[in-house]
Amino acid sequence: QVHLVQSGAEVxxxxxxxxxxxxxxxxxxxxxxxxxxxxAPGHGLEWMGxxxxxxxxxxxxxxxxxxxxxxxxxxxxxxxxxxxSLNPDDTALYYCARETGWLPDYWxxxxxxxVSS
Amino acid sequence: QSxxxxxxxxxxxxxxxxxxxxxxxxxxxxxxxxxxxxxxxPGTAPKLMIYEVSNRPSGVPDRFSGSxxxxxxxxxxxxxxxxxxxxxxxxxxxxSSTFVMFGGGTKxxxx
Numbered sequence: 001q002v003h004l005v006q007s008g009a010e011v012x013x014x015x016x017x018x019x020x021x022x023x024x025x026x027x028x029x030x031x032x033x034x035x036x037x038x039x040a041p042g043h044g045l046e047w048m049g050x051x052x053x054x055x056x057x058x059x060x061x062x063x064x065x066x067x068x069x070x071x072x073x074x075x076x077x078x079x080x081x082x083x084x085s086l087n088p089d090d091t092a093l094y095y096c097a098r099e100t101g102w103l104p105d106y107w108x109x110x111x112x113x114x115v116s117s
Numbered sequence: 118q119s120x121x122x123x124x125x126x127x128x129x130x131x132x133x134x135x136x137x138x139x140x141x142x143x144x145x146x147x148x149x150x151x152x153x154x155x156x157x158x159p160g161t162a163p164k165l166m167i168y169e170v171s172n173r174p175s176g177v178p179d180r181f182s183g184s185x186x187x188x189x190x191x192x193x194x195x196x197x198x199x200x201x202x203x204x205x206x207x208x209x210x211x212x213s214s215t216f217v218m219f220g221g222g223t224k225x226x227x228x
Binding site: 035037044045046047049050059061062095097100101102103104105106107108109110 | 120151153155162163164165168169174206208209210214215216217218219220221222
């Protein structure tokens with residue numbers, strides 16, 4: 001069975017950085033990409049970016065360019081998403097999701113990131 | 118690029134059918150057969166219900182079906198059940214640096 005298990009909730013101050021992990025199991029990690037999607041409280045889904053677990057190639061949402069970095073560790077089948085220069089508008093649930101046919105299929109449980117002074 | 122356009126809410130009675138639309142452009146929904154639909158009950162992660170316009174993953178009831186015409190994709194839920202009450206999101210591959218777009222979401226209420 002495919003599973004994506006994310007790291008726990010984080011509380012950060014404005015200007016800080018956060019790094020969320022996404023440990024995968026149940027499939028060959030390097031055969032699929034990983035999407036990162038966030039959802040602000042009471043809002044819809046926002047695509048943040050994608051990383052190929054095979055090549056490490058990335059695509060990031062334009063609004064996050066320069067603040068976000070996605071990486072993978074193939075030895076542990078884990079994907080990471082780091083977001084820098086946090087502001088209160090970055091408060092959201094952050095999801096990782098496996099990519100199939102360019103779109104997400106299996107999703108992690110979500111990681112709540114709260115940005116507050 | 119703006120998000121794909123979905124109605125904010127739809128409703129139906131148990132046993133009825135409802136259709137949720139997802140309108141994009143000729144650069145995304147209209148160009149690629151890479152449209153997915155997700156169900157998100159309150160407090161849970163999204164779950165894939167339809168992929169590549171009309172395909173159902175294993176385990177998804179055949180009451181859920183997808184289609185596309187031009188720049189608009191649709192999700193139809195027939196034989197509505199109380200457990201179908203959730204938010205539904207569409208997504209499309211764009212082929213550009215934006216890569217993936219989501220709709221704004223539709224809240225389905227089962228009356």
